């Protein structure tokens with residue numbers, strides 16, 4: 001299959017890239033810098049340009065996999081409305097826009113795999129916006145699955161913290177059992193190759 005992978009240079013994206021290639025898929029990478037295609041998923045025009053570029057290359061896309069998305073980590077008492085909007089734009093509206101635009105132009109069999117995370121179900125100090133956004137994306141995935149055209153499918157991958165990211169998060173995830181990022185990548189393979197839709201694949 002031909003898979004567009006957004007965020008392919010990140011911790012998760014690199015693992016997803018490896019897993020998809022090992023399964024024999026052709027991966028077109030996309031991110032703001034250093035990828036086959038340039039895209040900023042917080043900008044709907046940039047997403048449109050990415051899909052246009054794929055059309056121009058004659059690349060019929062079978063699957064869109066997103067491993068990008070950013071949210072602010074701040075105590076509730078310090079959160080600004082800008083933080084809240086930034087989190088929604090950075091990880092929810094951005095991923096939803098990939099699907100909204102893709103639904104109208106990708107083939108009837110196309111699939112979308114979005115990224116959420118354990119904060120949708122387990123709260124953490126400083127993580128209220130991450131919880132909000134992950135929960136929103138998971139609810140969208142369930143709802144969109146019954147409305148997508150043709151046989152298009154959609155799932156979310158919802159991992160706990162990665163072993164490879166523990167240092168970067170410091171004490172934030174103290175007491176959580178981390179998983180190797182490769183396990184989250186396997187969930188992308190399950191979503192891309194399988195027939196399931198409207199599901200949240202927990203990796204923990």
Ligand SMILES: NC(=O)c1ccc[n+]([C@@H]2O[C@H](COP(=O)([O-])OP(=O)(O)OC[C@H]3O[C@@H](n4cnc5c(N)ncnc54)[C@H](OP(=O)(O)O)[C@@H]3O)[C@@H](O)[C@H]2O)c1
Nearest residue numbers: 007009010011012031032033040041068069117161162165
């Ligand atoms: N790390 C963890 O332990 C963990 C656990 C559960 C869930 N997650 C979720 O997994 C996702 C990826 O996390 P990560 O740790 O792999 O992050 P990361 O290492 O910072 O990588 C993020 C990737 O996304 C790209 N990106 C960021 N913003 C973008 C935008 N607006 N448009 C296009 N590309 C963009 C970045 O490349 P450019 O800068 O070149 O665009 C980079 O390739 C996040 O949504 C995170 O919440 C992470």
